[in-house]
Amino acid sequence: MNQDHQNTNAKANPYDAIIIGGGAAGLMCAATLGKKGKRVVILDHANKVGKKILMSGGGRCNFTNYDISWENYLSANSHFCKSALSRYTQYDFLDLIYKYEIPFHEKTKGQLFCDNKAKDILNMLLDECALGAVEILTSTKIDQIERQALEEGSQIYKLSTSRGLFSAPSLVIATGGLSIPTMGATGFGYDIAKQFGLKVTAKHASLVPFTLAQPMLGVAQSLAGVSLPVLVETGKTSFHEDLLFTHKGLSGPAILQISNYWWPDMSIKIDFLPHDSIDDLIESWQVNGIKKNLVNALSEHMPKRLVQAWFEHIDTLKPLAERTALQLNPKEVKAI
Incomplete structure (x- = not known):
């Protein structure tokens, strides 16, 4: 048309x-x-x-998602989402996609994207x-x-x-x-x-990346392009998604999602090893006599550039980079 x-x-x-x-x-x-x-x-x-x-x-x-529920929507009136989604589902829209023979594929967590x-x-x-x-x-x-x-x-x-x-x-x-x-x-x-007399709620940025100030901006810039799965939390809300370092700060699905729930007076917690415990890993390396230095050992569980930056930019960790788990005392393990 x-x-x-x-x-x-x-x-x-x-x-x-x-x-x-x-x-x-x-x-x-x-x-x-x-x-x-x-x-x-x-x-x-x-x-x-x-x-x-x-x-x-x-x-x-990213035109729809296989896994859609009213619980996925931020709204002051959740009943609207329930009503709307019961009247028109993601499968109704997919019928339209099939009608026009638009090729598509599924990415992670049910996300649907056009092939072209x-x-x-x-x-x-x-x-x-x-x-x-x-x-x-x-x-x-x-x-x-x-x-x-x-x-x-x-x-x-x-x-x-x-x-x-x-x-x-x-x-x-x-x-x-x-x-x-x-x-x-x-x-x-x-x-x-x-x-026309309708109530307008307070507006704030959402589905946006986070920009950082120095010195953390320098760390992010040195890692630009590095991506990894994380657990990100603010308040009582958390997401298991991918995080991406950029030249301005942090982005990726994890950050875009959590930005919906974050306000300037709130803190953000990021777990770069969401499926492992650093204490358990170090204990395992000690028990099994692993002689790799900490940078190389940790790089098997997360991007090496991130591990190197972590030890380089945190003063208390710099002396530990070339140490093995066997050479750590309890105080040093806690520092990591």
């Missing part, structure tokens, strides 16, 4: 629903309504819709919109929204835009949050929510 720039003199009320925002949610909503016979228009301020879809999943779009490119998902949603005769108008600036009460308790929404006047009895705000301003994300949706 082509994303066009037509209809600058749109009729005042040819629509049953107006959807502001042409991301994944807006396109899916429009396609669903359109295929039910509703007259739908999508208005988006960007020059193209679906930009975030194209960058999701590293360009392959995320554009397959965007094209699928655009084709679904076309089946419902959905009109998509890009480069459209919303100047004003008004709600007018009509007879018998009904209402109509009137939108003044750079393309003229639009009106419909139903209005959907699908503009997303503030996550990527460079991709066109704005606070427009929050402003509209406030305008």
Whole structure:
């Protein structure tokens, strides 16, 4: 389906629903309504819709997960998630994937990615919109929204835009949050929510990497590209996922997940040996007479670059790097 720039003199009320925002949610909503016979228009301020879809999943779009439950969602109203997921499951979306014969594969923990490119998902949603005769108008600036009460308790929404006047009895705000301003994300949706008296919860960054300050930033930079499974905790929440060191700090699924639950006054605990105990390992090396130095012995359980950095940057451990487990006293074992 082509994303066009037509209809600058749109009729005042040819629509049953107006959807502001042409991301994944807006396109899916429009396609669903359109295929039910509703007259739908999508208005988006960007020059193209679906930009975030194209960058999701590293360009392959992690479009759903085999293991989905309401417990996986952060929400002040968990009952909404229960209701929504019972009405439309991951398998309903997979039926759509199969219909369009989009090749995909499963990664870890049920995550599903396109074999080719995320554009397959965007094209699928655009084709679904076309089946419902959905009109998509890009480069459209919303100047004003008004709600007018009509007879018998009904209402109509009137939108003044750079393309003229639009009106419909139903209005959907699908503009997303503030996550990527460079991709066109704005606070427009929050402003509209406030305008119509809806409660807006406090906002904070989530699903984001952590940036570090010196001296730990220097450690992370020396390890950029190193990845390993960890146990990460904050408060009462924990995740067993992969952590990735970057030039700015820490990233990877473990960090992105825990960032949803972390606030600036909270601490983060990271276990780099989630499936082993360092005490048990050292005891095993001592019992079995392992004569490898600690760096080489530990490198069999975690990336060697990380082990080397650990001993190099922690002053109390520097003298121990070339020691074997047999040469450690109880105080030194505790230090490690």
